[in-house]
Amino acid sequence: MPADVAIWERFLERYTDFYDEVEYDARVGSGIEPSDDWPEEIKRDVHALTQKRIDAVGYTKSEIDIIEIKPRASTSAIGQVLSYRELFVRDRKPALPVRGVIITDTLAPDIEELAEKYEITVIVV
Numbered sequence: 001m002p003a004d005v006a007i008w009e010r011f012l013e014r015y016t017d018f019y020d021e022v023e024y025d026a027r028v029g030s031g032i033e034p035s036d037d038w039p040e041e042i043k044r045d046v047h048a049l050t051q052k053r054i055d056a057v058g059y060t061k062s063e064i065d066i067i068e069i070k071p072r073a074s075t076s077a078i079g080q081v082l083s084y085r086e087l088f089v090r091d092r093k094p095a096l097p098v099r100g101v102i103i104t105d106t107l108a109p110d111i112e113e114l115a116e117k118y119e120i121t122v123i124v125v
Contacts, residue, residue: 003071004055004106010125011069011103019058019065027051028087039078054084058101064094065121072095073104073122 011018030049034043058065066085070077081100089098100120102111107124115122 004069006054007071007103007105007125010105011123014125015112018092019060021059023057024055025061026054026057026088028054028084028091052084052087054088057088062096064096064098066098066100067103069103071104072106072108073102073111074108075111075114077102077104078111078118078120081120123125 019052027048030053031047031049034046040047056067058067066081066088068077068081068084076100083104085098085100088094100118101113101123102120103123103125105125107122112122114120
C-alpha cells in the first residue's frame with residue numbers, strides 16, 4: 001500500500017542503521033493445505049498465499065522485531081502484532097527475544113496504553 005510504503009520510508013530515513021537485516025512479507029501460520037484433487041498450478045501457490053504475512057521482520061544482534069506498518073494505527077494493529085509474534089515464535093523457534101513493533105504516522109485513541117500493556121513498541125514517524 002502506498003501509505004504503508006511512505007511510513008516505512010520515513011522510518012528508514014530517520015533510523016538508517018536500526019536493523020542489521022530486514023525481511024519483508026514474512027510468512028507465518030498454517031495456511032490452507034491444498035486438496036489432492038486441485039489443479040497443480042493451484043496447489044503450488046495456495047499454501048503460501050493463505051499464510052499470514054508480517055509486513056517486516058527486523059533483525060539485530062540481540063532481538064527480532066515483528067513490525068506492523070499502519071497509517072493511523074488502531075486496535076487492529078495491536079491484534080496483528082500479537083498474533084504474528086506468536087506465530088513467528090511457533091513457526092521459526094528463534095533463539096533471540098521477539099518484540100512487537102507498530103510503525104505509524106498517527107495513533108488512534110487508547111493505542112499507546114494498549115501497546116504498553118502488551119509490550120508492543122510504537123514508533124510514530
